[in-house]
Amino acid sequence: MAFGSAGFGRSKARGHGGGGGGHGGHDDDLMITPLLDLFVALIPFLILSVVLSKISVVDVAVSKPVAVVKKTTTNFDLRLVVGKTSANIELNGKKVKTIPVAAGWTDELHAELVQIKKSNIDEFQIRIEPATDSVLEDIMGVMDAARHLNESDEPIIKKDGPEGKPVKLKYLFPNVVLRGVYS
């Protein structure tokens, strides 16, 4: 693919008759300096504009104001209270485990949530209640641990549809609801 040779490069008319050239080696070079200037200006700009780190989003539902909340029919209530020093997992009002916030604590949290998922395979919602001093980085870490299964996790198979077709689950509790927003 030679774009340059097609039109931008040197095009000396040497008596071909088409370029109006005579026999005296008349040069009708295309002035490529402005084109080069444009390239030299545009390419660094575009390279610098490229965001090298991809920005993604994590879906979070914020609970609605009390007046418009509809009563849920499910009995499943998985709640995660995230503090500055520890995180409590509560299932249907009972405390399941307390995990101290230390290095690798989200892995421990994830492992515990995988166990809960195995016994509640049809449930997808988790309510996260961060303490006021929790920082966003910890909240995002908790949401990542709660949302999907890792490749290293033991597969969880769910029988789906009327035929009971086995489906390998990718997600743990992807429906994250943030609590404590209105308190």
Next chain:
Amino acid sequence: MGFGFGKKRQQTASASLNLTPMIDMMTILLVFLIKNYSTDPSYLTNTQSIELSRTTSETSAPDKPVLIIGKDGVLLDGQTLVSFPQGVPSKAYLNAKVIPELMDALEVKKSSDADFTGTLILQADKAVPYTTLKPVLRTAGVAGFNDIKFAGVTKE
């Protein structure tokens, strides 16, 4: 270019730089960069004032209003709504049930969006405490923006 070596021949040696390969390369590079620039689904740009959290999510951000909570204040689509003097939110901000400036701006967004889904993209510094997020989330919830998408940098 005559360096004085060919004087005896009485000829002028003409050495021109062949720019064709370079222009070819630049054209290909330019086309690639422009294509990349215009089709990148993640239109969010990481602003220098905030450092985003890392996430394992790979979902790209939709074309929805972007709310930024930085050290300097709260911005909606680049427009400053609330300022944090010396980087600290005021007590009035922290205790507010709703932030009036944000509420008004969100109502405008809501009424001008024919395809309103209640989605709001939140870009916040990873060190922002939940107490600073709460007034914004509360205001967004009251305004009907219940589907919040927290932006983060994808972990490799």
